[in-house]
Amino acid sequence: MNHVKPVNRKARMVERAAKHGAGDVKALQSLPLGCSLIFDPGWETDAAGGVSGLCQPVEADLYGCYDDCWWPAQVPDQLTNYLSWSDSCAAAERDWRKLDLIYPDR
Amino acid sequence: MDAVRFSLAALGVILLANGLAAEGLPVKSELVRARCGACHQVDSEQRMSRISYVRKTPEGWEETIQRMMRLHGLDLTPADGRKIEQYLSDSHGLTASELEKVAYSLASEDVEEQVPNGAVKSACTTCHSYAKIAGQRRTRQEWLNLKDFLLAMFPSLVYQHRFEDWPALCDKALPWLADEFPLETPEWKRESGQRPPQEGRWLVRGHQLGKGDYVGAITYRTAADGGFETEAVRQFADGSSVSMNGRGQWLGASAWRGSGHGSEIDRAREVFQLSADGKTQNGRWFPFQHPEQGAKEVRYRVDGSPRIAGIMPGALRRGASAVLRIYGSNFNPSLEPRDLNLGDGTTIDKVSERASDHVNIQVHVAADAKIGKCDITVGVAHMDSALTIYDKVDYIRALPEKALARLGGVRAVPRLIQFEAHAFSNGPDGIPGNADDLDLGLVKASWTLEESFTTPNDEDKKYVGSIGQDGLFTPAQEGPNPQRQRSTNNAGDVWVNASYTPEGSTAPLKTRAYLLVSVPAYRELISQ
Amino acid sequence: MKALLIFAFTVALSFAQESELYVLGVHPHGIVIFDGTRHEIAGQIQTRGRAPKELVPSPDGKFVYTTTDGRAKLEVVNLETRSIDRVLEITPPGYRLTIYGLVLNGKGDRLYVHVKPVRELIDRYVVDPPQIWSVDVATGKTQKVAEVPQGVAALALTKDERKLIAWGRDLYYIDVAQNRITDTFPLMNQPSPTAGALNTLALFIQFERSGIFSIPYYTRDPITAKDLMGLVNLDVANGKVDVVELGSPIPLYSAVVSPDRKHAYAVMNQLLAIDLEKKRITQITDLERTRYVANISRDGKRLFVSGAAPFIHVYDTATLQLIKTIELPGDPSVTSFRALPAR
Structure with missing residues (x-):
């Protein structure tokens, strides 16, 4: 992904923001603080607190969440912030290795 | 005419009383005015729209700057980005006592938060932490602006929150937040003049996950770039010592953000907050990509007076004889046993080593010594509840008792879990599981994973990852696994078993913790 | 050149002869x-924007309207030329729109869209109330029909075209002539304290075979404190609602009703066959992957299961046996998997 020149303005902005990586002010996240809603499967756990009720594999559901900004704290969103995130990977289950995860440090 | 004059004066009083006329922080940085001024209008008081009416943590400002770059065409060099962050953290930051309340989140501690308002809990903290909110101060209008901001930024949040009327809840939550976290606070009035510490030496006491308690010192020296260079030495109970060199800077008066490298770590990050009195720093340091590891640490400023940083080992059994080291600063170089006190049950036989920063002593504990925590004294220096006296190890606990790891290793950085087995005494009342139980510290346990039967026949144990004999759980790789039903990921839940046989005993003590291994977060927030 | 023409003619002919075609959006664009008869992919069309979401076919089956680029763009897809005819520019200057809900009138000349308008001021966003617009398909000109509460996910239009039905936290009936909500069917906002809120998410839209827009609901019964699930079945033609209670919850995304309206099939990690007359689940089978949506063949014998994971799985509705797996070029975007009208 780093070798692909972003084609649109927004993608360039994303790239700039990614490079910005200012100083030592960073990445203060270890564990999520819980997002499981009543009948939605959560991102980390299902309503029962396990993983068997989650989407399987997660790659099947990844773009559904990405497209509609379903877990904004855990998944990039296409509605506003990361329009081109999935461009390099048409099918997440097959090509998930092509996806860049968005870490504040990268 | 007089009436008009009167009402104008009254209006002025009302405006001042509401803080409207005086509110807003002037932006004195030419760089901020130049780079942000195209969109953020500057008024005659040098106040910039939006920016002047908000205060945030350094991480909060970092996140804002990145969003401006991602969505609004802001193009900054890394150097300018750092300068702007520095300025906003210095001038539009949180004070020491404000930062202290959200320090756990800034330093990536996993804690269960108490959210004091129902509407905030439901409308806000179902997606992010309360600390993300409590790390901001805003004018009423700026709090109210958040509703439209969130609806614009995340148009689908009303669907995800469909179990409640999110806009109505937001209308309840935001005015409460405006009252709770206004731009101008008593803390701001009291502490906004605070300056960051100069170079100097700090004693440290901490606990490194998987490795145990340590004491030591860190020295800050002014660097050419205006920041600081640091040099730290940490000594563990087994006598080993680890050094770390680093650099960093104060953002505002009280947020220390640094990095380091040392004999056991390639690249570490430091996140510490200074107390309002300027005397202590609380925070964590951790491997660069693994905030879930590392150490929790407190730093005490070294001034002219003697101070104790800690004692090792910190727990002694009744009837035991031992050599203890007390670490600190400005100790009298001619200390004698009579100058020290470890509580009634412990006798100091000999001072075997003396220096201004430590003292080694030989002690024995009476067979009938009182069980519990004892204060210690070295000369005029004092430390509460520093030494624990116990009779025996009654049980062990595996910590954390409930943990969430994340798969990774190919594209995702795995989120590891360092389990620790701690020995416990039932305490003075002899009853296990209550507040007077005594944590005797880390013990070397053996570790195994065991299937949890939340979902029958899913064989999670086979897939989720492995645990080392050091208690470190390393999750398996992310990605679909064709060997599992629906090609599901290596996610699952398991029990983590710990077993430990105390010295002189033949029967092992056993315990377990619950481990959920879940999927990666494909996006991690700067301030969660 | 001649060969090419013959080829084009053959393609066009075979296309015209197809009677049972379906469309769904896939990543990246x-x-x-x-082809629901041959169980194979009959063609692909590249959209201008990314990840097509909602799909609405024209009554003559020649066009499909779709939203792309994070539901911000409204594209007119020409199924005959297999290309994008045009993009309907409905976003006013200075605004950003997100579109949730798209329905076409019977003549095919008027689209109704539910939009969430955001004014992008220089230093802030101002959110306008969500609203339904009518769009003249020929000119792209828009007219506001009515404002609706936050949370509307889908739109339907009654057969007489007098009422729009907006599916949100409740069902809102909008009188198109009066430009206002004239009636509400409560889902989340139950008037009785003894009725549990019906939690639905109408993001999965495929009701054309039966005319029943069916969405699973979950509720906690206030009397027993038990969790229950069922289906909210909206008869699109007349706006009537039937709430079908089914029992203890099984996680489901969506449901599709058979053409004879006697059965429903619901999906997530499992596929459920539901007898709507007896109000009971008759069969359950594990699915190959988590799935968002299913559509059903005109004769009601085949179920086409897709959404989430790059496949269409064909199931026999009588046995719930997997008949065939068709690989898709990309992950299906939530949410529509629509049957094209017969030609």
Whole structure:
């Protein structure tokens, strides 16, 4: 992904923001603080607190969440912030290795 | 005419009383005015729209700057980005006592938060932490602006929150937040003049996950770039010592953000907050990509007076004889046993080593010594509840008792879990599981994973990852696994078993913790 | 050149002869035409924007309207030329729109869209109330129909075209002539304290075979404190609602009703067959992957299961046996998997 020149303005902005990586002010996240809603499967756990009720594999559901900004704290969103995130990977289950995860440090 | 004059004066009083006329922080940085001024209008008081009416943590400002770059065409060099962050953290930051309340989140501690308002809990903290909110101060209008901001930024949040009327809840939550976290606070009035510490030496006491308690010192020296260079030495109970060199800077008066490298770590990050009195720093340091590891640490400023940083080992059994080291600063170089006190049950036989920063002593504990925590004294220096006296190890606990790891290793950085087995005494009342139980510290346990039967026949144990004999759980790789039903990921839940046989005993003590291994977060927030 | 023409003619002919075609959007920017008779992909069309979401076919089956680029763009897809005819520019200057809900009138000349308008001021966003617009398909000119509460996910239009039905936290009936909500069917906002809120998410839209827009609901019964699930079945033609209670919850995304309206099939990690007359689940089978949506063949014998994971799985509705797996070029975007009208 780093070798692909972003084609649109927004993608360039994303790239700039990614490079910005200012100083030592960073990445203060270890564990999520819980997002499981009543009948939605959560991102980390299902309503029962396990993983068997989650989407399987997660790659099947990844773009559904990405497209509609379903877990904004855990998944990039296409509605506003990361329009081109999935461009390099048409099918997440097959090509998930092509996806860049968005870490504040990268 | 007089009436008009009167009402104008009254209006002025009302405006001042509401803080409207005086509110807003002037932006004195030419760089901020130049780079942000195209969109953020500057008024005659040098106040910039939006920016002047908000205060945030350094991480909060970092996140804002990145969003401006991602969505609004802001193009900054890394150097300018750092300068702007520095300025906003210095001038539009949180004070020491404000930062202290959200320090756990800034330093990536996993804690269960108490959210004091129902509407905030439901409308806000179902997606992010309360600390993300409590790390901001805003004018009423700026709090109210958040509703439209969130609806614009995340148009689908009303669907995800469909179990409640999110806009109505937001209308309840935001005015409460405006009252709770206004731009101008008593803390701001009291502490906004605070300056960051100069170079100097700090004693440290901490606990490194998987490795145990340590004491030591860190020295800050002014660097050419205006920041600081640091040099730290940490000594563990087994006598080993680890050094770390680093650099960093104060953002505002009280947020220390640094990095380091040392004999056991390639690249570490430091996140510490200074107390309002300027005397202590609380925070964590951790491997660069693994905030879930590392150490929790407190730093005490070294001034002219003697101070104790800690004692090792910190727990002694009744009837035991031992050599203890007390670490600190400005100790009298001619200390004698009579100058020290470890509580009634412990006798100091000999001072075997003396220096201004430590003292080694030989002690024995009476067979009938009182069980519990004892204060210690070295000369005029004092430390509460520093030494624990116990009779025996009654049980062990595996910590954390409930943990969430994340798969990774190919594209995702795995989120590891360092389990620790701690020995416990039932305490003075002899009853296990209550507040007077005594944590005797880390013990070397053996570790195994065991299937949890939340979902029958899913064989999670086979897939989720492995645990080392050091208690470190390393999750398996992310990605679909064709060997599992629906090609599901290596996610699952398991029990983590710990077993430990105390010295002189033949029967092992056993315990377990619950481990959920879940999927990666494909996006991690700067301030969660 | 001649060979090419013959080829084009053959393609056009075979296309015209197809009677049972379906469309769904796939990543990164395409629409797949699925042949429900041969169980194969009949074609692909590249959209201008990314990840097509909602799909609405024209009554003559020649066009499909779709939203792309994070539901911000409204594209007119020409199924005959297999290309994008045009983009309907409905976003006013200075605004950003997100579109949730798209329905076409019977003549095919008027689209109704539910939009969430955001004014992008220089230093802030101002959110306008969500609203329904009518769009003249020929000119792209828009007219506001009515404002609706936050949370509307889908739109339907009654057969007489007098009422729009907006599916949100409740069902809102909008009188198109009066430009206002004239009636509400409560889902989340139950008037009785003894009725549990019906939690639905109408993001999965495929009701054309039966005319019943069916969405699973979950509720906690206030009397027993038990969790229950069922289906909210909206008869699109007349706006009537039937709430079908089914029992203890099984996680489901969506449901599709058979053409004879006697059965429903619901999906997530499992596929459920539901007898709507007896109000009971008759069969459950594990699915190959988590799935968002299913559509059903005109004769009601085949179920086409897709959404989430790059496949269409064909199931026999009588046995719930998997008949065939068709690989898709990309992950299906939530949410529509629509049958094209017969030609």
